Amino acid sequence: MDRLSAPAESLARRAAVLALAFGASGAAAVAGSFVVAGDGPAFLVTAVASTLLYLLPDALVTWGILTLGEYGRPLLAVAAAVGTVALFAALVAGVVRLAGQLNRSRADALFGAFLVQTVAAFALTVRPLAALAAGAAGGVTLAVAGRAVTDPDARTVPDRRAVLRAVGAAGAAAGIGWLVAPRAADLPDETVEDEGVLALLEAADERSLGVPGIDPLVSDGFYQVDINTSTPVVDREAWELTVSGGPTEFAVDYDELTDREGEHRFVTLRCVSDELNGRTMDTALWTGIPVADLLAEADAPEECCVRIEAHDGYYQGFPRAALERGFLAWRMNGELLPRGHGHPVRLLIPGHWGEINVKWVTGIEVRDEEVTGYWEERGWHGTGPVETVAKIHAVEPRGDGTVLVGGHAYAGTRGVDRVEVSTDGGETWTDATLSDRLPGAAPADGEARVEGVAADAWRMWRHEYEADEPHEVVARAVEPDGTVQPAEESDAFPSGATGWVRRTVEP
Numbered sequence: 001m002d003r004l005s006a007p008a009e010s011l012a013r014r015a016a017v018l019a020l021a022f023g024a025s026g027a028a029a030v031a032g033s034f035v036v037a038g039d040g041p042a043f044l045v046t047a048v049a050s051t052l053l054y055l056l057p058d059a060l061v062t063w064g065i066l067t068l069g070e071y072g073r074p075l076l077a078v079a080a081a082v083g084t085v086a087l088f089a090a091l092v093a094g095v096v097r098l099a100g101q102l103n104r105s106r107a108d109a110l111f112g113a114f115l116v117q118t119v120a121a122f123a124l125t126v127r128p129l130a131a132l133a134a135g136a137a138g139g140v141t142l143a144v145a146g147r148a149v150t151d152p153d154a155r156t157v158p159d160r161r162a163v164l165r166a167v168g169a170a171g172a173a174a175g176i177g178w179l180v181a182p183r184a185a186d187l188p189d190e191t192v193e194d195e196g197v198l199a200l201l202e203a204a205d206e207r208s209l210g211v212p213g214i215d216p217l218v219s220d221g222f223y224q225v226d227i228n229t230s231t232p233v234v235d236r237e238a239w240e241l242t243v244s245g246g247p248t249e250f251a252v253d254y255d256e257l258t259d260r261e262g263e264h265r266f267v268t269l270r271c272v273s274d275e276l277n278g279r280t281m282d283t284a285l286w287t288g289i290p291v292a293d294l295l296a297e298a299d300a301p302e303e304c305c306v307r308i309e310a311h312d313g314y315y316q317g318f319p320r321a322a323l324e325r326g327f328l329a330w331r332m333n334g335e336l337l338p339r340g341h342g343h344p345v346r347l348l349i350p351g352h353w354g355e356i357n358v359k360w361v362t363g364i365e366v367r368d369e370e371v372t373g374y375w376e377e378r379g380w381h382g383t384g385p386v387e388t389v390a391k392i393h394a395v396e397p398r399g400d401g402t403v404l405v406g407g408h409a410y411a412g413t414r415g416v417d418r419v420e421v422s423t424d425g426g427e428t429w430t431d432a433t434l435s436d437r438l439p440g441a442a443p444a445d446g447e448a449r450v451e452g453v454a455a456d457a458w459r460m461w462r463h464e465y466e467a468d469e470p471h472e473v474v475a476r477a478v479e480p481d482g483t484v485q486p487a488e489e490s491d492a493f494p495s496g497a498t499g500w501v502r503r504t505v506e507p
């Protein structure tokens with residue numbers, strides 16, 4: 001019995017040890033590319049994540065966005081990291097095996113491993129330096145693992161030390177990567193003590209209703225939705241925005257743009273993938289200029305449509321009329337626009353789903369026919385105006401027989417006039433307390449329904465009532481023209497969630 005199982009056991013042990021050593025080589029290749037690329041597009045994991053997003057069926061990507069929400073991006077990054085290590089481990093394993101079958105030497109096997117990892121890294125990133133670093137780190141790790149791992153003829157079981165050496169080499173590569181990888185310099189602190197900004201932020205603070213557990217009128221943390229797992233780093237000195245489509249092309253650089261006197265506007269953004277009571281909806285105070293000014297300067301032709309381009313490969317198409325009311329922003333809450341939100345400059349399109357609010361914007365092209373955008377090509381219909389929603393993010397039974405409920409309500413540029421609350425599942429309704437509208441100038445075309453207020457910003461609501469039995473609380477927003485938030489329920493995919501938010505309360 002013992003005699004029979006011994007060879008099987010040592011075979012299994014050999015396989016396990018080899019898998020670990022090859023895995024270490026794959027991990028070292030990933031670390032090697034990080035040394036050169038940092039958290040940029042030439043980093044293998046970033047490239048694999050982008051490739052995955054590109055290759056995965058749209059339905060799967062959509063499912064991921066809807067079920068994973070804000071965890072989607074980090075989970076994709078982790079999956080891509082594990083997948084990349086496995087891929088590069090499999091490649092070296094294949095090479096070592098092949099060398100054995102072809103009766104080649106250990107040196108050939110090692111060189112083959114270096115070559116196959118370098119070529120694969122190049123195929124994924126198209127960056128020669130990062131690819132070489134990946135292949136070199138992977139190859140060296142394999143070499144230090146020792147003869148028993150890389151000798152194609154070796155029949156012996158590699159010892160524990162081989163694996164330790166390989167893992168040590170991979171760890172060293174990762175450590176070096178961490179220490180020397182290029183990092184994007186922090187954005188300069190150019191917060192200006194602009195009195196206009198300070199006054200507006202203070203007004204937002206004063207108008208916020210203190211509801212525990214929900215953000216004030218200017219969000220504490222602004223959600224972020226990107227097509228990539230790493231945040232683009234755009235050099236603002238080299239940045240340019242071109243306006244094309246007419247007889248002459250027009251370009252403006254960062255200094256030319258931001259030397260102008262910016263306006264400050266409160267604008268709310270909501271992603272079309274936001275679930276009915278989700279959290280991908282936030283508000284900030286943005287500083288910039290109307291896009292219409294730039295279109296006029298560029299003498300942009302009067303065609304129906306526009307295509308917007310961004311630095312990260314993202315693009316969108318929508319009617320020119322929507323862009324005409326848009327805003328080009330370079331500051332957020334008084335600070336430089338953060339990298340994750342589009343530094344140096346982004347678009348804000350009033351009242352429309354988040355996706356056409358293009359970040360890291362580099363080009364505006366006027367077209368005489370409709371253009372589809374990145375998400376439209378993946379099945380979403382997220383270029384139009386937002387659906388109206390009143391969220392219920394706070395539900396606080398106070399223990400003394402009273403309950404406090406509250407949330408934010410948003411209806412794009414239609415505006416929120418009232419929020420109604422039902423504490424009996426929708427039988428009877430009461431008006432909730434609503435925050436005063438945020439201040440702002442009405443856009444020139446009279447889009448705002450009310451003078452002197454932000455045309456495209458959410459409001460907060462709260463309601464306190466007595467209850468001692470379990471019940472269902474429901475909220476719905478009402479627009480100034482009396483339109484009530486539709487009750488009919490639909491999923492976020494493909495054109496935005498609808499329905500009324502309902503929460504069960506157990507006092």
Ligand SMILES: Nc1nc2c(c(=O)[nH]1)N[C@H]1C(S)=C(S)[C@@H](COP(=O)(O)O)O[C@H]1N2
Pocket residue numbers: 222223224225226227228269270271272310311312314340341342353354355356357358359360361
């Ligand atoms: N260049 C670029 N712009 C983009 C995106 C992107 O991935 N790349 N995502 C869009 C989506 S889907 C949304 S909802 C908003 C989110 O803006 P935020 O990340 O600043 O919240 O940006 C939009 N603009």
Ligand SMILES: [Mo]
Pocket residue numbers: 225270271272273353354355
């Ligand atoms: Mo979005």
